[in-house]
Amino acid sequence: MILALSWFRLHAAEFVDDFAWVYTIALIAYVVTGIFFAVGLRIPYNRWSDAVLTFLRDVSEPLLRLFRRVLPSFGGLDLSPMLAIIVVRLAGSLASRAIS
Secondary structure, eight states, X not given: OHHHHHHHHHHHHHHHHXXXXXXXXXXXXXXXXXXXXXXXXXXXXXXXXXXXXXXXXXXXXXXXXXXXXXXXXXXXXXXHHHHHHHHHHHHHXXXXXXXX
8 A cells, every 4th residue: 555655646646747847848948949930931721730720829829928017128038948947947946846
């Protein structure tokens, strides 16, 4: 019983940490694709690129909107992805340590 509980806690902590890493990668991919598409590297009417951008936007924008409300405007510079990545990594690390 105790061995199964420790196994579950270990894997739950790993899952939380891995989820934080995947979300961080999704945030970085959203920023990079946004830069590429803003420069004009997007193929018009391409369903694949539209699907990828839509998925990344749907995953990333809810968290980024929270930080955009808090951060002041710096002209064309958006610091919300950087702050979101720091918070996601910190929260994932703290949560995984609290579980294990």
